[in-house]
Structures are given as C-alpha cells and as structure tokens.
Amino acid sequence: MGxxxxxxxxxxxxxxxxxxxxxxxxxxxxxxxxxMPTGTGKSLVIAGTVAATTRMYPGTRSxxxxxxxxxxxxxxxxxxxxxxxxxxxxxxxGLGQRDTVMPIIFGGCASVKNCVSKFGxxxxxxxxxxxxxxxKDGTTYQNIIAELKDINPYLKVIGYTATAFxxxxxxxxxxxxxxxxxxxxxxxxxxxRFIEQGYLVPLYPRRTKTERQSDVVSRGAxxxxxxxxxxxxxxQRDVTYQALIELCEAGQDRNSWLVFASTLEDADYIAETLNxxxxxxxxxxxxxxxxxxxxxxxxxxxxxxRCLVNMGVLTTGFDHPPLDLIGMLRRTMSPGLWVQMLGxxxxxxxxxxxxxxxxxxxxxxxxxxxxINDPKIPRKKGSGGGDAPVRICEHCGTYNHAAARVCVxxxxxxxxxxxxxxxxxxxxxxxxxxxxxxxxxxxxxxxxLHEKPGSPxxxxxxxxxxxxxxxxDEWVCFEHSGYPGxxxxxxxxxxxxxxxxxxxxxxxxxxITQLRVPHRIKxxxxxxxxxxxxxxx
Numbered sequence: 432m433g434x435x436x437x438x439x440x441x442x443x444x445x446x447x448x449x450x451x452x453x454x455x456x457x458x459x460x461x462x463x464x465x466x467m468p469t470g471t472g473k474s475l476v477i478a479g480t481v482a483a484t485t486r487m488y489p490g491t492r493s494x495x496x497x498x499x500x501x502x503x504x505x506x507x508x509x510x511x512x513x514x515x516x517x518x519x520x521x522x523x524x525g526l527g528q529r530d531t532v533m534p535i536i537f538g539g540c541a542s543v544k545n546c547v548s549k550f551g552x553x554x555x556x557x558x559x560x561x562x563x564x565x566x567k568d569g570t571t572y573q574n575i576i577a578e579l580k581d582i583n584p585y586l587k588v589i590g591y592t593a594t595a596f597x598x599x600x601x602x603x604x605x606x607x608x609x610x611x612x613x614x615x616x617x618x619x620x621x622x623x624r625f626i627e628q629g630y631l632v633p634l635y636p637r638r639t640k641t642e643r644q645s646d647v648v649s650r651g652a653x654x655x656x657x658x659x660x661x662x663x664x665x666x667q668r669d670v671t672y673q674a675l676i677e678l679c680e681a682g683q684d685r686n687s688w689l690v691f692a693s694t695l696e697d698a699d700y701i702a703e704t705l706n707x708x709x710x711x712x713x714x715x716x717x718x719x720x721x722x723x724x725x726x727x728x729x730x731x732x733x734x735x736x737r738c739l740v741n742m743g744v745l746t747t748g749f750d751h752p753p754l755d756l757i758g759m760l761r762r763t764m765s766p767g768l769w770v771q772m773l774g775x776x777x778x779x780x781x782x783x784x785x786x787x788x789x790x791x792x793x794x795x796x797x798x799x800x801x802x803i804n805d806p807k808i809p810r811k812k813g814s815g816g817g818d819a820p821v822r823i824c825e826h827c828g829t830y831n832h833a834a835a836r837v838c839v840x841x842x843x844x845x846x847x848x849x850x851x852x853x854x855x856x857x858x859x860x861x862x863x864x865x866x867x868x869x870x871x872x873x874x875x876x877x878x879x880l881h882e883k884p885g886s887p888x889x890x891x892x893x894x895x896x897x898x899x900x901x902x903x904d905e906w907v908c909f910e911h912s913g914y915p916g917x918x919x920x921x922x923x924x925x926x927x928x929x930x931x932x933x934x935x936x937x938x939x940x941x942x943i944t945q946l947r948v949p950h951r952i953k954x955x956x957x958x959x960x961x962x963x964x965x966x967x968x
Contacts (some may be wrong), residue, residue: 439513441479442630444616445472449479451614452589453487461610462588464561464603466595466617468803469774470631473591474502477557478510480589481535482517484555492552495537496575497559500525501749506559507537522550525721544571547578553586561590562597562767566607576608593617593774594767594806598654619805620874623895623902627877631777634757636790636797637681641674643667643760643794655764658694664762664794665697671760674793675704678758681791685756686783687731688738689745691772693761698742701760705738712738715745746771752780755788762794766806769796773803867957868964871896871903873950878943880936887911888936889919890943894952894963903954905963909936925966 441449448465455463467473477495485491497503503523510517520530522538530536531549543550556579558564564572580586590609595617596602603609615621625631647663650656665671682688688710692698695716702714713727713736724744731739732751739745742761746768757776763769776788790797801807874895881891887910894903907922908915920932923939926946933939949966 439475439509441475441513442472444621445476445479448476448614448616449483452480453483455611455613456587459611462590462608463611463613464590464592464595464609466592466612466615468617468622468625468631468777469593469771470778471616471625473559473593474506474509475513477506477559477591478513481510481555481557482514485517485535488554491534491554493535493555493557494543494550494553494579495535495557495559496540496543496572498540498563500539502559503537503539505750510535510537540571540575544575547575548582550579552583553579554583556586556588558588558590559592561592561609562594562603564590564603564608565597566600566603573608594770596767598765598767620895622803624875627893629779632779632785633787634773634776634790634803635787636792636802639674639677639791639793641670641677641793643670643674643762645762650764653765655768656762661693661697661762664760665692665694665700668700671697671701672704674758674760674791675701675708677793678756678791679705679708679710681789682756682758685789686737686785687751687753688756688758689751689754689775690738690740690758691746691761692740692742695742697760698740702738702740705740710738711736712740714740714742716742717744745775749775750778751775752778753783753785754778755780755783755785757788757790759790759792759794759796763796764799766800769800770803770806777803868953868955870951870953870967871901873948873952876948878940880940881906890936890939894949896952903952903961903963907939909933909939925968 444467448467452463452465465473465476467476481493481495485493495506497506500523503521504526507519507521510519517535518533519535519537520533521528522530522536522542524542525539529542531546532551536550556576558572564570567573576586576588588608590603592603595604595612595615600606602612604612616625622631626633643664645660645663645667647657647660649660651658678688678690690701690705692701692714695718698714698716702712705712713730715724715727727736728739728749730736754776757773759772761772763772773790776790779785799807871894876895877893879891879893881889887908889909889911890907892905892907894905895901896903907919909919909923910916911919923932926948927942928945928947931942933942947968949968951967952963953965953967955962955964
C-alpha cells in the first residue's frame with residue numbers, strides 16, 4: 432500500500448481484499464462483507480484496510496470490534512506489526528486497557544456497549560466475526576451501531592467472516608445491516624488455491640464406526656439443536672465411550688487433538704475417559720474461571736496436554752496450528768458453526784510436520800451440512816431443507832464432495848449408478864475393462880518440483896477442473912530417457928511459444944509462467960489413478 436514504516440507484507444490475496452474494500456466505497460454506499468477462510472489472515476486484511484484508509488483520508492477515525500479478548504489483542508498486534516506508527520489504542524476489560532481517544536481503537540463489544548459515547552465521532556466500524564451480528568434490533572452490536580450513528584449518521588460498517596451466513600437468515604446480506612460481499616475467498620476454487628499454495632492444509636473427514644444418534648431432534652430459538660437434544664446426546668455414555676476408543680485408535684500418529692462436546696458434563700466425561708486411556712487431556716468451557724481456562728489452553732499449546740475438550744469456547748478466535756485431529760461429538764444444524772469448528776484444523780504447521788487434519792465426525796454433521804469449502808448454505812425461515820450432498824469413499828471412509836470422481840484422500844475411483852429414465856439408455860449393460868474417458872474444463876493449473884529417491888526430478892502438473900471440485904495430476908519427466916523424455920519434450924512443444932526445450936526440470940520450472948494453459952483436458956477416468964490423455968487450447 433506504500434505505507435511508511437511497513438514491516439510486514441500482505442500476501443497477494445490479502446492485497447486483493449484490501450483493494451476490493453476500498454474500490455467498493457468508490458462506487459457504493461452500503462456496508463460490505465469480506466469473506467475469507469479461517470487461517471488466511473483476516474486480521475492482516477483488517478490492518479491493511481485500516482492503514483490504507485487512514486493514510487488516504489487523514490483524520491479518519493476507526494473502531495474495530497470483536498467478541499473475544501484473544502481476537503482483540505491479535506488484531507491490534509497485527510496492525511502494530513504492519514504499521515508500527517499506527518495511532519492505535521485498545522478498549523477491553525479482559526485485556527485491562529481502556530483507551531477511547533485514539534483515532535484507531537480495537538475493542539470488545541461487551542466492554543464498548545456501555546460507553547459508546549466516549550469514543551466520539553467514528554467514520555468506519557470494522558466487525559470481526561461478522562456472522563455473529565444478528566439482524567434483530569436490540570442486540571449488542573445493533574445498539575452500538577445505533578449510538579455511533581447518532582453521533583455520525585454517515586458511519587460505514589465493514590464485516591469480516593469465514594462464514595457469511597446465519598441460521599434463519601441465510602446469507603448475512605439477505606436483510607439486516609450488511610448489503611454486499613465485496614470480496615469472497617471461501618469458495619471451492621479459492622479454498623483449493625490456498626491449499627495448493629501452502630496457506631492451508633486439507634481436512635479429511637473420515638466416516639466413523641460409531642455415531643451418536645438421538646431420537647431428540649428438537650430445535651432451539653436460534654434454529655440449532657435445542658439444549659434438550661444436546662443433553663440427550665451427552666447421556667449416551669456407552670456410545671461416547673466407543674467413540675473415544677475409535678478416536679484413540681485413529682489418533683495414534685496424531686499429535687494435537689481437539690474434541691467438541693455437547694454439554695459441560697459431556698466435556699468433563701470425555702476428558703476423564705481420555706485421561707483414563709492414557710491421553711493427557713483437559714476440558715474447557717464457558718462456566719470455568721478465565722484463569723483456569725487460560726492455564727489449560729496454555730498447557731495444551733505448550734504440549735503438556737495432547738487433547739483439549741471444549742464446549743462453546745474454542746469455535747472462533749482459537750489459533751493452534753499443530754492441531755491435526757478433530758473429534759466431533761457435537762451435533763449442529765448451523766453450517767456457520769460447523770465451518771468455524773472445522774477451521775480450527777486448517778492452519779499449517781511446518782514446525783511439527785503437519786500436512787493435513789483428520790476429522791472424526793461422530794455427530795453426523797458432514798453428511799448433514801457438507802464440506803468446509805462448500806457447505807450447505809442455510810435458508811431463511813420457512814424455506815425447505817434437506818441433507819447436504821456428500822459422497823463416502825468405500826475404500827477409506829473419507830467424506831468427499833458429491834461431484835468428486837475420485838477420493839481426495841486415497842485416490843479411489845467412484846462408481847456412479849445410472850439414473851432410470853423414461854427413454855432408451857445409452858449406459859452399458861455390463862461394465863467392461865475398456866477405457867472410459869471424459870473431457871473436463873480446466874479452472875486452474877499449478878506446477879511443482881517432484882522428487883523421488885532413486886529417480887531424476889520431474890514436474891508435477893495439477894489440473895483443477897469443474898470449478899476446482901476435481902483435480903487430475905500428470906508428471907513431466909524432462910530428465911528421463913526413452914519414451915518419458917520424448918513425451919515431456921512433446922508436452923513442452925505444445926505449450927511453449929519458442930523453440931527452446933529444457934534439458935532439466937530446473938530449467939523448465941524457470942520458464943513455467945510462459946506456458947499456455949489448456950482450457951480442456953481429456954482424462955481416462957476408470958483407473959485407480961486417472962490419466963490425462965490430451966488437451967484443447
């Protein structure tokens with residue numbers, strides 16, 4: 432952004448988010464939302480936007496609000512790192528700071544709500560975890576906004592969230608305060624891009640042998656399962672016990688576990704049982720004194736505890752990159768809560784060697800709500816529903832998107848039953864061993880150095896197709912002899928504008944950005960590892 436004193440650089444997509452927000456206000460008068468997955472740095476985007484608006488329009492007064500002290504401190508710290516000269520203050524009872532006069536204030540909504548007038552004129556209000564803002568009048572955020580608008584009727588509100596929807600409302604732009612989504616990186620294609628670039632790690636939700644199945648399905652006022660339904664889940668102690676045995680078996684090679692429980696008593700029982708199994712575990716919940724809860728979380732983050740069981744306190748604002756196993760024992764009807772819970776496991780941790788996060792869903796949420804990068808969006812009250820479309824791999828038990836043709840975890844090919852139609856079918860009556868091919872539209876292509884002990888290096892090419900829902904790989908072997916080398920040279924001639932043909936993989940990777948990209952590929956799909964056969968440009 433050209434800011435003096437900047438000591439941190441924004442990633443390309445973070446710069447896009449800042450630019451999209453500023454561009455929005457050049458042509459619109461509403462209140463926009465920036466939607467980004469958990470772990471992709473919303474706090475830095477907030478910092479970049481606050482810095483840019485303050486520098487572009489001197490005298491701008493901003494207020495950044497969220498609901499938990501961890502996020503308040505994190506957001507303020509990111510701005511200070513990005514812009515060391517930022518005129519910022521913090522107002523939070525939990526952090527013991529009560530600044531009200533600085534041009535940029537980071538605060539907690541619970542602390543700010545009783546003294547809004549002290550902050551005076553504010554031009555911009557940033558709300559982190561904006562999905563928590565209810566469209567109903569009389570709520571904490573709505574009261575704060577109303578008072579700020581009494582002072583400045585032209586106040587603009589910018590929301591940030593990983594889940595731009597709410598139960599009973601649908602998208603948070605469908606009525607209420609927010610009017611538009613100015614930047615959205617939560618879709619399938621963008622999410623896969625984050626994984627390919629190493630900013631996130633994939634989640635693998637594995638089908639479990641055990642599942643809590645209660646006859647109590649009543650809903651609460653917020654549209655989610657009622658406390659009675661969650662209590663009925665917690666009372667299934669024999670089912671819970673079997674689920675925890677399965678958790679321990681699957682988690683033998685996992686270093687850091689997080690379990691979501693249904694009730695406070697459920698959390699305590701799970702922690703007690705896991706300790707009995709020899710897994711160092713502690714429970715945390717909202718009724719626990721802050722000091723005790725903070726001490727247990729610190730013990731978990733420093734490796735003294737292998738597992739943390741929580742009820743209602745670690746769904747947002749909890750950052751622990753080594754987390755590589757999520758045990759889900761809490762049922763929910765809320766896609767927002769589901770995505771937020773899963774988001775705890777998507778952060779990479781190179782220091783611990785983490786490459787993915789295993790999700791053991793003992794509550795049936797995956798089947799009901801869908802994957803993290805394509806959840807079933809809730810509808811407004813009175814609209815129809817139904818389970819999310821997912822496909823379970825019969826080979827390894829992993830949940831996949833319904834449109835997937837191969838399992839994301841093990842590569843097993845899925846079979847598709849033909850639909851019965853009132854006309855002659857062209858489906859084969861008996862499946863043969865002949866190749867089955869299909870054409871796929873290419874959304875994005877990525878190139879990587881591939882190294883295998885005992886073999887020359889090669890280029891791995893990943894084609895993302897069907898809007899990012901499917902991925903097909905091929906290997907281009909410039910340093911191999913015989914047919915693989917000839918095939919690599921022919922592959923290069925199709926794509927490179929000149930006559931130069933690289934002799935090594937390193938030479939090829941230096942020129943990779945100059946290659947033209949096919950818009951369609953033909954794939955042999957009925958084999959364990961689908962093979963790319965030809966290309967259209």
